[in-house]
Each structure stands twice: as structure tokens, then as C-alpha cells.
Amino acid sequence: MKRVGVFVCWCGRNIAETVDIEALCRQLGRDAPVAWVEDYKYMCSEPGQQLMKKAIAEQHLDAVVVAACSPNMHEVTFRLAAEAAGLNPYRLEIANIREQCSWVHRDRDQATAKALDIVRSMVEKVARDEELQPLRVPVTKRALVIGAGISGMQAALEIADAGHEVLLVERQTYIGGHMAQLSETFPTLDCASCILTPRTAEVARHPRIKLMVASEVIEVGGYVGNFVVRIRQNPTYVDWSTCTGCMECVEKCPRQVPSRFERGLGTRKAISVAFPQAVPYRPSIDAEACLYFTKGRCGICQKTCPVGAVDYEQKPVIHEEKVGAIVVATGYELFPKARIGEYGYGKYPDVIDGLEFERLNSASGPTSGRIQRPSDGKVPKEVVFIQCVGSRDQEKGVPYCSKICCMYTAKHAMLYKHKVPDGQAYVFYMDVRAGGKGYEEFIQRAVEEDGVLYLRGRVSRIFPEGSKLMVWGVDTISGEKVEIAADLVVLAMAMVPSPTARDLARVLKVSIDEHGFFSEAHPKLRPVESLSRGIYLTGCAQAPKDIPEAVAQAGSAASKVLALFSSDELLHPPTVVRVDPEICSGCGLCVKSCPYEARQIDPVSKVARVREVLCQGCGACAAACPNGATQHINFTKEQLMSMIDTFTGPPDGAGRER
């Protein structure tokens, strides 16, 4: 029989006030496997740990239960101390008699009885715990970053600058993400491309960044340190390795279509490059618009190309890559147009969204930065900005705050006033949320220096009258109904996750929240980690955020990756599952129940095999196994049953004495 030592912590008065420590120790001392009982005022303190270490050595203990706070608090502390005293750390368990006993009950007798049960159940468990060693796995020191917006680029650059190779995968044909569409940025009003283009250029020329645009991650296998990723590179119908970027094809192309990058406010050719500063600066063909693909004739671009780079036969290419860590930076989209019916978005051309306003205001945009309304090109004199369109709307939109709209609306209104000084800007708002360095001052500047009129209230309806848009709203501060004959209406639409996020989450086997944003491991202490080791989150893929936050988070995610790459081997928890091949019938139920593909039926021996480094130790397979061949190490069925026994056995603990 094992010699179990029990160390009971008073936690000052936190435990001792409600639990009768003396009675508890006396009872435990009579239990068969308990060879040593000791209590101390603060077990986690240095003298407390010393006391435990001394007893382990002198009393030849081969298992220990520390009855104290939650294992989430000090399990690591005590396991390290036990290891220092020569005890295998997996032979130490915590009995949680503080959070789940002394803090939630007042009756001393009942709390003491419960504490006794809790400790006894852990004694039963620890007496059956195996000595374990962490598994060691090698690390591929190469990172994958999915999404090349500002956050993804930042993460890629930081990892690459630290000396590791980075694979940067982007779905679009250019990098920079939504930031490439912005005109100026708050609260400094510096030009977005002036900040962005040095970054995109740096990414493009970085010797350790392998850039893959027009590409999507379609499959992820493996595990932390050793992921195997399949990436589909979609055809651009132009061989970029021979293309020189002369753009003669674009010039000659006869087909004009609305530009997605300009959000439909401008046009582009069927073969085009998204915008003048695009990186890589190479054209691609939109097969849905191209006359050759849709009607089977034309072929002008191919005839024009001086180097013969146009290739209508290009097919998707699947690449398989090995990486050790993955950073998800898939960004955001704006709330779908179709769901904002009452504001006439999509119906009236002069009702536009924030990104469209960015394009109108951009020097490289469809109007070369002149504020003109889409319908007739006139300079609007009355502009209404509406905040929280879709955001903070439990009924029709999303319940969360999109965080950046207050700031960019103030920016839009200011930029408009700078360009049209005799115009009037109105902002309908619910609250102005300007928490950030220099943000509140920025709002004040919009109101005081630029004379933007803020109206606290909602807009109920927008309808056309002549060439104007009538905006009906209410100012809840004055209590008056407001009617504005506007020339242009700008909607600050809610931010929603990228439409690709859901599929990607499934491929990565990481969780997303109810809105589709990737879930972080802990909202406060692990904000850039997913719950799967080796997969990190950054930017708006995780939640709405502004550029400084997205960049800061990228740095944080990069540092996590670098920490992972700082050693040649990773330690993997050994509390995985084990199969007894003599009992296993090869039924395969466990294979189906494993969410990590860590199990397979060996084709020769016809029994289940576990790939230990893939196993995350959830124990689902052990529960599915019909004959107990699979056991969750240190959570075996025998252990669980013995713990249940301590809770259901005779009330006085009869039968436990030595």
C-alpha cells in the first residue's frame, strides 16, 4: 500500500474558520492509506513548502494530497515543491477545501464533514496515480500567419525579424487588408497608406516571409510544434513569376466592372490590380467578369502581354507546408447590407457605409478624394452620420459594441468639414465611447473646432424627397423630433467577423463565440491564445478593435510564437489516454469520439493506437470505450469509481480504518 501524506492548509482563517482542522486531521489520520498528516497556517508559504518537502523525504511518502485552495491556484507550486523533494509531481493532488468548501458554507460541522469527504476522495485518487514524465516533442520553428491585414503583417514581421521563417497567407490578391481602404486614421488624421505602405513593402521584401496571396488554408493536421497545413492557391490567371507589372493588359482590357476594393463606387477592368499601391503589384483576372471566361472570346490581355504571362488555363494549386505555430488574423467585415432595410442602404445610392466614405475621401479613390455623392457627383452640403448601425442592437443586429465607430465617425465628420467648410455634418449617436489615448480630445475637437453637430438619438426612417434624403430622427436631449434634408447619409455599420472565420475555426479545431469571433483562452490573462496550444489570435478576428490595439495584439501573439520557438522541444502533458491492446476489440468507437484525430485502428494488429502528442487528454475516448481497454491516465475508471465510493459510502467512513 502507498504511503500517502496529507497536508492541510489553514489559509490563515480562510479555511480554519469554517473547517475544524484538528478534527479533520484526526479523522484522516485513521484512514488506511494515510501515513502522515500535518497542518500549517499557510502551506503555500516558503516554510509550508519546506515542511512538506521534509515530510516527503523523512516519512518516505510516495503520494501527497495538499488540502488547500483550488488546484487552479497552487497545483503547480506544490507539484514543483514535491518534485524538488524527489516525489514525482503527478503523485501530488490538491483537495479543494477553500473555494469549494470553506468559502461557500457557514456551518462548521457540515463544512468539516464535506472537507473530510473531499480530502478522502483525493487520497483515493492519488493512491492510484501513476508516476509520469512529460512527453517531449520536437518543434518546427516556422510560423503560419493567416490574414495579411495590419495585424497579420505586424505579427509576421515580428516573428520574421526575430529570425524565424513565416508563411503569410492572404485570401485577397493584395496585402494590407481593410486598412488599405482607409483614407486617414484617428486620432492623428495621418494618412493610412502613408503608414501602411512601408509595412506592405517590408513584408514583400523580407527574406524570411513567404507571402502567399489569393490563397486559403483548407486543412490543418498535426499539433503544436508540428502542424501540417494544406493551402489552396487560387488561380489569378496571370503567371506572376514572369509578369513584370507593366499593366498593359489592364489598359487594353475592354471590360469595365464595379470595383470591390472601391466598394462599388468606382470601376476596374476584368484584369486589374486592386489599387495603385497594391503589394504584390501584379494583375489578376476576375473570371466572373472576364469576357474570355464568360463568353469564350476576347483574349486581348493574352495577346497584349509582352512576356506571355496571361494563362487562362491556370488551376488552383494545393501546397503542403509544415509549421510549428499558427497566428489567426482573419479580420472583419461590415454588417451585411441586406439587414439594414429601414435606412435604405443598397436602395438609395446616397446612403453609404463607413468604408465607402473612406474611399470617397481617399486621394487614390474613385473621386480622387473629392467628397461627391454617388448619385449625381454633387458636393453634399448636409451630411448625416448615423452611429451604431447594427451594433448594440439586440433585435436586428449584434448585441456588442463595434468599438471603432464613434471614433471613425468623428473622423469622417471632421474630414468632411475640412473639405467642405460650408457644409454641415450631423452625427446621430447613442453614446460616444472614446476610451483611448487622445480619443476624447479628438471628439471634442470635432465638436468645438469643426462644428460637427452631435444629436443624441436614433434615426427612425430615411426616404428620398427630390434629390434629397429625408432623415427622421429624434434628439432625446431636447426631446424634439428632428428632420434633416440630407444630401448624403453615412452609416457606421457594425463590425462582424470575416465570413471565412467559421470554416477556418472548424479547420483549425478552435472555438469561436456566438458571433463568430475566435475565442481567446482567457479573457484577461490569455487574450491572444486560443484554447488549442500553438494557435494564437490577433486583430479583429478575436473582437472588434482599432489599429493600435490590433498592432499591440499582433506583437503579443508574435511573442507567444517566439516563446514557443525558444526551445527545441516542447513538453506535452502526459495525462493522455492509453489502450490495453489485449482488451481492445478494435471497434473504432474511440476513433470517432476523438476530436483531434489522435486515434486510429492499427491496420495490422486491429487495435486502437494513440498518437500521444496529438492527444489533448479530454478522455472522451475512454468514456466511449465499451470494454475499458482505453484508460485516461490518472483519471482511470478505477480512480473515478473509488472517488465516487468515498462520496456514497457509509456516513461515518466505516471500513476506511487501517
Added chain:
Amino acid sequence: MAVEREEGQSPGDFEPRIVALLCNWCSYTGADLAGTSRIQYPPNIRVIRVMCSGSVDPMYILKAILEGADGVLIGGCHAGDCHYINGNYKARRRVAIARRVLDQLGLDGRRVWFRFISASEGRLFAETVREMVAQLKEIGPNPMRDRWEL
């Protein structure tokens, strides 16, 4: 378990004994939060920490009831939030099956509860224990309790 038990009690007077199997990531941490927040609840519950509610073998549930526990509570992460992707759904199915088996044995499947309790829901955990104790008092003691006297 040292909850007092006397002969000849009428249903409602007795103190139910509940065995809880809580997932490490959500419900166990939620129960910890109830403690940190000092939210009081009846001391009738004994918790076993499991890594995932999906690792709960239906045998654990049946064993606890057959050995005399008045109730079994399984706690897992909310739908879509499982640390192990889908263990909570597996648990939900297994609990449903265990309840049926208990019904067929005449042991009242309502003794087994499955609840989604997240790490931030300390209050919900405490409320769940209170509600469960109340319902078990209505159902009455587990007839298997008296096995100890055999």
C-alpha cells in the same frame, strides 16, 4: 458522506447527497468562482474534477446512484464553448441515456442533471446546487441508500 440521515424520515426532511462531475475548464472553475465570490450554497454536494464532461462514463452516473447518491450533477461548458471542441455534446447524450436507464430501473432519471455552467457563472453554479437540492427533496431519498443496512 457525513450528511446526517435518520430512519423514518418523510420526503423533504432528508438531506440529499449529490455527486458532481465538473469539467475542469468551465464548471469546476465556475464552482471556484462561487467560492471566490463567497456565494453560499447547501453543503450537500461533493465535486469530482474531470478534464471534460465528455469523459464522464455513464457508468459513473449509474454507479453513484446505485451506491446511494440522491443526485448526480454533470457540469460542462456552454454549447460551442467546449475546451475539447464537442465533449459537452457527448456528455449531454450520455446523460440522456443514463437518465433513461435509471427510469427503467425505477430510480427516477430526474436525479441526474446536466448543466452548462461557464467559468464566469459562479452564481449559476450556486443556484443550480440550491435548485437541485430542492428538487431532490421533493423526489425523496434514493431507495438504494438503504442498501447499507443490508
